[in-house]
Amino acid sequence: MDVALRYDRGRALAVADAVLRRGIAGTALESELASRGSVRAHRRARQVLELASPLSESAGESVTNLVMRDVGCPPAIQQHEFRDSSGPIGRVDFWFPDQGVIVEFDGLVKYRDPSMRNGRSAEDVVIAEKIREDRLRALPEVRRVVRPVWHDVQAGGRLPSMLRDAGLPVRRAVRTAPAW
Numbered sequence: 001m002d003v004a005l006r007y008d009r010g011r012a013l014a015v016a017d018a019v020l021r022r023g024i025a026g027t028a029l030e031s032e033l034a035s036r037g038s039v040r041a042h043r044r045a046r047q048v049l050e051l052a053s054p055l056s057e058s059a060g061e062s063v064t065n066l067v068m069r070d071v072g073c074p075p076a077i078q079q080h081e082f083r084d085s086s087g088p089i090g091r092v093d094f095w096f097p098d099q100g101v102i103v104e105f106d107g108l109v110k111y112r113d114p115s116m117r118n119g120r121s122a123e124d125v126v127i128a129e130k131i132r133e134d135r136l137r138a139l140p141e142v143r144r145v146v147r148p149v150w151h152d153v154q155a156g157g158r159l160p161s162m163l164r165d166a167g168l169p170v171r172r173a174v175r176t177a178p179a180w
Contacts, residue, residue, distance in 0.1 A: 072171030100143035
């Protein structure tokens with residue numbers, strides 16, 4: 001709760017998502033919040049807890065979700081699994097079925113960190129990712145795949161225009177983009 005009370009919403013949401021992902025109940029976070037901080041900090045922290053999801057698998061996904069909600073996108077289905085005639089394709093970070101849009105935060109750690117590559121070279125990971133995305137794009141229900149990176153989800157970043165260009169409803173500018 002210290003992070004939710006003291007830091008920007010992006011960092012706070014990333015921490016709240018990670019805590020929920022580890023199995024700590026949201027009610028425990030609410031109880032902790034009730035015992036601390038100023039009224040203004042409580043309001044901000046409560047907003048973060050309302051958006052928090054155990055389905056976000058990285059800080060990048062958390063911040064992407066925050067920006068999408070801040071610009072007025074409808075809630076997405078997180079970690080939706082896709083299949084084609086060849087079998088499972090995999091999970092995507094965010095799925096907007098009404099618009100046929102997938103949003104995949106593209107963190108670079110999966111390419112750079114050997115422990116994340118399961119013994120594969122960075123080149124093999126890039127090729128596998130390209131094949132996966134080609135399979136997703138070939139599905140009739142998928143119209144667009146949006147792949148923001150860190151600079152796209154920062155203040156002044158391209159994510160709102162990327163979402164709009166993909167056909168998602170973007171009703172307003174980002175009020176308070178996270179600063180990492």
